[in-house]
Amino acid sequence: MQHNIEVNNVGPNGQIMADAVKSCVHCGFCLPACPTYRVLGQEMDSPRGRILLMKNVLEGTLSLNEANPFIEKCLGCMACVTACPPSVPYGDLLVSFREYANETNVKYSFFDKYLKKFMYAIMPYTARFRFVVYIGIILKSLRNFLPLKLRAMFDLLPASFPVNEKFPETVYAIGNKRARVALLQGCVQSVLAPRINQATIRVFARNGIEVIVPQGQGCCGALTYHAGLSDSSRNMALQNMKVFPKDVDAIITTAAGCGSAISEYSRLFQDTPQYEMAMDFSGIVEDAISFLDGLGIVDEVIVNEDREIAYHDACHLSHAQGIRNAPRRLLHHIPRLKIVDIMDGEICCGSAGIYNLEHPEVANKLGVQKAVNIIKTGVDYLVTSNIGCMTQIEVSLRAMNSNINVKHIMEILDDAYRGEF
């Protein structure tokens, strides 16, 4: 699409944004793939519409504050990129634009502004986040007196206090050592569901993979990166680069959102002195699922029952990183297991970072649709690969009185190994 963007007037990422706009041919193929367009039914909330809005803002023909609410409503799920024939780099455009908006002092409502500040000052920091979750659980009974957006926050909290688990620094491979990896715990996940990392370590050890858990690690920068707060993301990323060793076969993430953000370090560190270092780091980061799939499972899984499960593709694994087959292949190592397809499986569940806190109406609708489609499959287990999706889906299922178990793929494998599946 033709544009009149003055690339030098719109910040350091002007060229990236202009190139993305230029490659969009306005064909509309992304419309039905977009969760917000499906829910809201208007083109301002579609990828094609958002690209046009961003284009107009960058050209100076539309005010940022008028356009931004629609850009804010984007989940960043990247389903549009999967659907797009010329593969418009929408993700680059979105993040760059959000950065541009932040730097141009875009106006948010009072509430949104402080919600953002609060969340980004808390969530990436494990200790602070754990503290807030504790307080939240204590105050949960007050939820009904709160505005919708705060209520959503309480709804997503776990029922019981999460345990603060300490990992040993090294967990040795059982039997023949086939690989040595370092585990990135993930900020939110390590508070809300440390069991996922534990399961991963056990499954890896059984399959001959030595796992080290570097001390002093923190958030990978994903939450703030997707919100266009690059400076803060870079600082967090640098901290991890400092503490992670280089002499490992891979750095493993167990949350799709982390892996997807780290794969974008090339953009985040572009034109910075740390570029090389960032590339060395991100080059060896891999999701636990694809790593294990690539290396191959050697320890046989034995189960006594036929089971049907549904696998939910986390957007940041499937759309953002193109990983769709590896999880299914891994699950097929469990004998007597049937994977049932979820209708509209490629549509986001509404989690998307802190989206379910910022836009609870849209997120709830997506959560309900997802829950309905999962319930329709008639399975007992919903398996996925990202803590955000797990929380959102679990809350949505429970709201519909469904008891379907929600598990990370590593937990299912771990359960199966231990005879508990």
Next chain:
Amino acid sequence: MSKSFLDKLKDIVTDEQVLTAHSELIPYESDGLTAFKALPRAVVLPNKQSEVISIVRLCHEHSVPFVARGSGTSLSGGSLPNERGIVIGLNRLNSILDLNIEERYAVVECGVINNDVSEASKHYGLHYAPDPSSQLVCTIGGNVAFNSGGAHCLKHGMTSNHVLGIKAVLPDGTVVQIGGHSLDSVGPDLVGLFVGSEGLFGIALEIILRLVPMPEGFRTLLAAYPSMEQAGDAVSSIIDAGLLPTAMEIMDNLTIKAVEATVHAGYPTDAGAVLIVELEGEIVEIEEEFKCLRKIIYESGAYNVTSANNQNERALIWKGRKGAFGALGKISPAYIVQDGVVPRSQLGSALAEIDSLSEKYGIRVANVFHAGDGNLHPNVLFNNSDEEMLEKAELLASEIVQMCIRRGGVITGEHGVGMEKREFMNDMFSDKDMDQMLILTDIIDPHQIANNDKVFSRSRVPGI
């Protein structure tokens, strides 16, 4: 637009359904053809049919022009807004109202996406046959307006062969039900008149679609040729041999390269052209035909032939073809898609002529088309930030259309006249024909409000 019109609009629907802010209108400024853009006074998004009817009645009462919009994928400016009027977005009317498996028809609202009809009926072994490349996104309402076609229409026919009945609101607000539940009808073929009317006769609300059984099997092959001409000749040989494939599609080297740079369908990038041929029917029958087809393909100079052995391989071959238009965005910031038809016997020479026109103007043309029915899709690739080049591209595109007319073809096979090809109507039709069409349109739309600036240049008054 007077204030009272907008107020009355908001009496029909909620305030949120009426978009008037600049940021809300911009996303509606164009359809799939961005060379044209215009901002309407408002966009209204009805949730149900009764709202559409009331909106049209209000427009008629106030003589406010309206443009219906499905998914806005038209490639001819068909859903381009009218600056004096409103856009009626029909995407929310997306219910499949009835699936009658025994009688093999579906009743759908106009905003239902083409592919969703096939998805809903596939459990019963049925599908909706017309398959525009945009089938994952375009609406049945848009398909009806343009009589859209697709790769598989060679055997099955276009949209008009699959629409049994229509419930429509005419531009004066009258609601009519034309056609019925079966192909046989008594009296004039009003459905035939409505299909392809490009929104000029009002809005289709509900459409009764014919469903056809899924064939027992498919055989799909992809053949690479050193030149376009050889691929074109192969098409003629296939037809001459008495075979009737369901689809025959050709893509030239430029298109192949664009496709491979994006969807990676496994097309050989060194080929001058690739030809896709698909057979469908009973398995015994198509296996025989396939043998015959392979023989013809090899004899016609193909140097690389792959046939799909399973559904995934078939899907991959088609993925490239269906993604071809979009993929061109990768190699050019702008393009004009032409859609002229030439008699099939002239395919080879028409393509050669396009080649020399492309050379004359120094502008690349990528060809991807429905070879079986002579429906060309030359894509004129240019950089439209360069004014001079834009002009040249438009001239080149118009010479291609003229060539189609000269060869006894037509100006559009399936994308419609819309805004873009209005000027060629006079070359295609005699003054008398034009008069008759305008008179008919004026009877149906006395206030000239239904997409009225499309298809005809209204500067022309009947009889003058």
